[in-house]
Amino acid sequence: MTTLSPVVNTLTLTRPDDWHIHLRDGAALVDTVRDVSRYMGRAIVMPNLVPPVRNTHDAKAYYDRIMAQRPQPHFTPLMVLYLTEQTTPDDIRAAKAAGLVVAAKLYPAGATTNSDSGVRDVKRIYPVLEAMQDVGMLLLVHGEVTDSSIDIFDREQVFIDTVLTDLVRDFPALKVVLEHITTANAVDFVSAASANVAATITAHHLLYNRNHMLAGGIRPHYYCLPILKRSTHQEALVRAAVSGNPRFFLGTDSAPHAKDKKEAACGCAGAYTAHAAIELYAEVFDEQNALDKLEGFASHFGPDFYGLPRNTDTITLRCESWTVPADYPMGDARVVPIRAGDLIAWRVA
Numbered sequence: 001m002t003t004l005s006p007v008v009n010t011l012t013l014t015r016p017d018d019w020h021i022h023l024r025d026g027a028a029l030v031d032t033v034r035d036v037s038r039y040m041g042r043a044i045v046m047p048n049l050v051p052p053v054r055n056t057h058d059a060k061a062y063y064d065r066i067m068a069q070r071p072q073p074h075f076t077p078l079m080v081l082y083l084t085e086q087t088t089p090d091d092i093r094a095a096k097a098a099g100l101v102v103a104a105k106l107y108p109a110g111a112t113t114n115s116d117s118g119v120r121d122v123k124r125i126y127p128v129l130e131a132m133q134d135v136g137m138l139l140l141v142h143g144e145v146t147d148s149s150i151d152i153f154d155r156e157q158v159f160i161d162t163v164l165t166d167l168v169r170d171f172p173a174l175k176v177v178l179e180h181i182t183t184a185n186a187v188d189f190v191s192a193a194s195a196n197v198a199a200t201i202t203a204h205h206l207l208y209n210r211n212h213m214l215a216g217g218i219r220p221h222y223y224c225l226p227i228l229k230r231s232t233h234q235e236a237l238v239r240a241a242v243s244g245n246p247r248f249f250l251g252t253d254s255a256p257h258a259k260d261k262k263e264a265a266c267g268c269a270g271a272y273t274a275h276a277a278i279e280l281y282a283e284v285f286d287e288q289n290a291l292d293k294l295e296g297f298a299s300h301f302g303p304d305f306y307g308l309p310r311n312t313d314t315i316t317l318r319c320e321s322w323t324v325p326a327d328y329p330m331g332d333a334r335v336v337p338i339r340a341g342d343l344i345a346w347r348v349a
């Protein structure tokens with residue numbers, strides 16, 4: 001239960017989880033694992049490494065590399081397989097049997113960072129989806145079409161209309177998470193879908209719209225995929241997040257890229273928010289006078305949808321502003337976080 005002090009300057013809630021994060025690999029793990037494990041209980045760890053996490057063996061090895069960073073003891077990484085057109089139903093059954101892997105991720109080939117090994121035609125992985133539905137493994141989806149003739153601001157909506165609608169109809173018992181939603185269309189789709197369809201929402205898509213990225217100068221650290229949309233979409237996401245509808249829950253999509261790879265003529269897609277994830281979400285809920293709805297979104301609805309137990313301990317946030325550093329170390333590189341050099345209103349006690 002959320003406890004609000006009378007003056008609402010502290011907030012205690014069940015320990016949250018992050019249902020979508022990129023921890024990367026190698027030297028970066030020191031920093032990404034430390035950040036995510038500060039207070040998150042679990043994290044769904046995205047498999048878009050190079051090469052991707054394709055099978056139980058890869059997932060176990062990646063899990064071990066994460067655990068070698070000695071995350072806080074309350075932290076557990078939840079592993080995900082990367083679906084390719086070569087993934088077999090046996091890969092799914094083996095991963096389920098091994099117990100470490102809770103989901104598999106559909107990246108349309110070419111849709112986002114390290115998605116080249118992804119799926120060109122969803123029909124080709126229908127036998128794999130059949131197996132997932134059968135064994136109860138969740139499908140996580142980067143929901144954008146890749147057709148170059150489709151406007152980048154429309155790619156999520158077109159994916160919903162041309163791919164996802166058929167997919168959820170053809171696999172009614174498959175649990176599907178539409179990741180990092182960015183449009184009112186996605187909110188409407190999930191709200192109207194069966195109880196087996198949910199969505200994650202990032203802090204940056206709740207806090208920002210495309211003006212923040214493009215008006216008065218181009219700001220590459222706001223560039224992520226799916227791209228920030230116009231404010232009416234942002235407002236629809238905020239309404240969904242604070243609605244108390246259990247099919248919308250927290251997934252930061254914190255996705256670090258080295259500063260020089262973002263501040264470049266052709267910059268990478270991804271925003272870093274793991275330095276202040278729950279703090280940024282708290283700002284959004286506070287702004288909406290909906291702090292009492294944060295716990296459901298951050299700590300209850302995710303595990304409920306995944307069929308996992310809720311965390312049993314708590315964290316406490318204080319309404320006390322602090323200045324985010326200009327950058328943070330990320331292995332041998334530096335990463336510029338969201339809100340760099342600026343204030344955040346909440347801090348974790």
Ligand SMILES: NC(=O)N[C@@H](CC(=O)O)C(=O)O
Nearest residue numbers: 022112113224225255269270
């Ligand atoms: N969101 C992003 O813009 N980038 C992510 C990939 C993804 O989640 O689509 C990344 O891995 O950098």
Ligand SMILES: [Zn+2]
Nearest residue numbers: 112142225226
């Ligand atoms: Zn994605």
Ligand SMILES: [Zn+2]
Nearest residue numbers: 022046253255
């Ligand atoms: Zn992501």
